[in-house]
Amino acid sequence: MAEESPKKTGKNVLIAMDGSKHALYAFEWYAKNLYHPDDNVIMAHCAEPGVNIPPTTMMTGNTAMVDSLLEQHERNAKETLQTIDAAAGKHNIKHVLERLHGPPGEAIVKAADSQNADMIVAGSRGFGTLRRTIMGSVSDYIVHHSKVPVMICKHDDEHVKLK
Template sequence: MNVLIAVDSSEHAEKAYDWYVKSLHKPDNTVFLLHVKDVPKLPTFSFTEAGAFPAEEITKIMTKHNDDVNKLENTYTVKLGQKKIKNKILMESSGGSPGQCIVDKAKENKVDLIIMGSRGLGTVRRTILGSVSDYVVHHTKIPILICPK
């Protein structure tokens, strides 16, 4: 079975991964571990303002972002290696919707199951802000397991 586990640096994602390994993993399964990278928020500037382009600040933000992504990848590489789990790590940049990226990668890699954590947004916040897990549930025909917080 091919299983896609959507992860980020949250505790919810880690718990979903841990639950899968403890409760569902079989030696023949292949895990596609997917992290959809956010584009970091960069400072704005105006050419009419006095001063230079904030290149140093942007470099600092991008370096931290890349370090965080590398740390996440290393963490899961170690976890997968310790359990000798067949895997493929996918680090993708979302052009807008992380949910759409998850749906696309699941289809592209012919996965049989998608696993993801839930941030546990309340009904009002989920309605206003949207929810990645809610998007995935409504835009794929692949079975989905959502681990609550």
């Protein structure tokens, strides 16, 4: 009789986390409804430096101000990583933190590919049509470019406003 290969019990789950209430809601939903102790959970955080630096600051060549804004960005990223760790700790979920770089949608899809993710979990901010058209939507990008199933959790607080 041939030996069967061991069955994979857990999933590789990449959870897109930016520290917002929308991302935390998506994580909480996953933790309460889908999480299995054998899952390999990758909490991915993508924060692009320079996004909050006004173009006029960059054009003036004020390096001290740019450095100060970049330092603040780094402090914010560290706080977000601590928030992510605390959320996972609340549910006793073993996880790996992965800090991503580049445009968030692209970085998340690329990380899911490199981590052999079985699914991606992300929140949705509920931007209106105009803002989503101008800024683009990270969740929309993920849904249309991911090779694996994607779960987008919509936070009721924001989506009620759109009705």
